[in-house]
Amino acid sequence: MYNQPKYVPMRPSTFFRDGRSERPAVPGTVARDELNDNDAVYQGRVGGSLVDTLPVPLTPELLARGRERYNIFCAPCHARVGDGNGMIVQRGFSRPPTFHQDRLRNAPVGHFFDVITHGWGAMPDYAAQVPVADRWAIVAYIRALQLSQHAPASLVPADHQADLNQPLRLPATEFGKAAPHGVDYPKEVQP
């Protein structure tokens, strides 16, 4: 009764030669609802060239989801601010380029999708860990991240323009203690 003769996830099999009870789909199988024939969404490309506009609706929820997923999957190397100095890089992984440079600010959104899906140079792909919908959420968030470090002063609402010349303030409690796990303060505000 404790271990019944049935397969539960990850229970090994003596029947199949590779010992796995979970079987890969036969090549060419298309599951219901998984035709994935929208190239803009599933490949990040239309007619072979990278898409330049987000192929999914941009909503506050999408950005919030994107931030969460970015912090889980990308921040270990790219850091929460996107400067490429994440924890794994500090432990010796190749340093990724910062997102805050013109080449990547002008890159089409399809490029980011493509990098997540297929990897890029020393960067591994994240296709198995990040499903398609989350990839677009991350891409949208990276755009927000880029804007956050490159916003023209004119974007600041008129009644806050005066604040721009104030020195940077952090809540008093943030000073004098080490950054909590996984939080990277931008260099300028490091306590």
Next chain:
Amino acid sequence: MPQLFPHSANSSVRVSLVILVTVVAALAWVGVSYQYGPYTTRQGQTREQPVPFSHAHHVGGLGLDCRYCHTSVEGSSFAGIPPTKTCMNCHAQIWSGSSMLAPVRDSFRTGESIRWTKVHDLPDFVYFQHDIHIAKGVGCQSCHGDVDRMPLMYQAKSLQMRWCLDCHRAPEKYLRPKDQIFNTEYTYPANQLALGRQLIQQYHVRSPQDITSCSTCHH
């Protein structure tokens, strides 16, 4: 007629009564410790693993989120053990010559699975799902303990039925806000019971009657 029993018999009866009670109590104690103790539940014991993977280093030290590796924990019954590719994301470059990681590289090269030893194992007649617990505000820590401080994984709780029921009877003791589920350093506030009751409302947690009925976990 002479006496059948010598005078000392009185005290030997008393002594043997005491011995009997002691032996029964000792047997009961042995039985209970066997039933609830780590010998049966395997609580607190580490298992031999093909690679000495350390949650203390990867979670506590590097700050990785559980979901980087256990990707299916929010959306399915099963949390999932990461495939070799996930390790190679970093270990293609980091410690890439270390003999400790040789099984990982071999597995990546040959496509053969790494055979991790299961640490938590409920009997097959118990129905358990991760997703519902995550969706209703139960943190990983409540069931798996201080994973960020485990150099080798062990089972922190007994996983016996009465342990499940202790929470199902009064979930307000353990619920936390959903954005704290993966926080390994969460501390419960002083007004936990009040907060817990509020979260029960907010997340529409079903009543104890519902989730302690036998068919919730056995069907």
